């Protein structure tokens with residue numbers, strides 16, 4: 001089934017994107033099924049042609065292989081989403097000012113959601129919130145579970161977000177007469193388009209509780225202090241952000257936002273971080289460097305004994321394996337001990353003759 005998309009849009013093969021867009025607008029307007037002399041079959045064809053020719057990648061494949069280059073029927077054909085599955089809105093959203101058809105986004109989302117069978121469901125979402133916490137260097141290396149109190153809009157604990165008084169009966173929503181949807185008719189460039197929206201009063205359920213929850217006054221959400229447990233992973237760095245999905249602000253009959261936690265790490269007096277290694281300085285006397293010695297070092301894991309071999313040189317680094325930053329469950333970086341060798345203070349004697 002090789003279709004000539006150029007023919008359908010009435011443009012020639014070398015047509016510019018602009019010409020294609022213009023031709024499509026004109027034909028879409030003409031054939032839109034909500035118009036008196038509309039023609040749904042033709043409208044679909046025009047739409048299909050535009051989807052391909054407006055996309056550089058698809059267009060070049062089409063030019064090469066014809067309309068069989070992809071399973072065109074897949075995203076198309078009128079069966080899914082009540083009529084215009086696969087409709088490409090992108091051309092409209094960044095459509096330029098040359099074509100003043102009013103609010104195209106609005107019109108096309110109306111097609112998509114409302115008039116063609118489905119109902120546009122605009123899910124409300126609560127605000128994202130952020131907080132900062134200060135942790136010790138050691139906690140940043142090994143990870144920790146911290147609990148913080150955050151005052152935010154949260155689900156009501158009494159009604160668990162339903163807004164209904166416990167045991168309340170439900171009654172038909174008066175706003176939508178129990179339909180859960182509200183139909184409205186709109187005049188557009190394509191003629192009158194009827195649109196169906198979710199009822200905001202009952203959130204599409206068609207029923208509302210007879211008696212509302214007293215704690216939240218039926219809203220299902222309220223501002224309160226909530227304890228949030230934050231799992232800080234091992235090896236986190238100063239300034240890193242943890243995103244906690246669904247721990248932001250709740251919203252009445254919608255999705256909860258996210259919580260962002262910024263981690264501030266207090267620097268350590270002895271250890272510094274270098275990738276997955278920990279670095280520390282150890283001051284040695286010259287005699288210790290020459291003869292070798294043993295040192296007890298307080299690491300983040302507790303005390304360890306380190307043997308300084310004899311004859312170490314200035315700025316030599318000792319590596320203690322596996323005492324650094326955890327990089328995976330069974331793997332850790334190393335502890336690097338930088339040896340600073342102090343040369344004995346040389347007294348300058350001034351001889352007076």
Ligand SMILES: [Zn+2]
Pocket residue numbers: 156157158159160161162163164213214215216217218219220221
């Ligand atoms: Zn409540």
Ligand SMILES: [Zn+2]
Pocket residue numbers: 173174175176177178179180181199200201202203204205206207
């Ligand atoms: Zn309603």
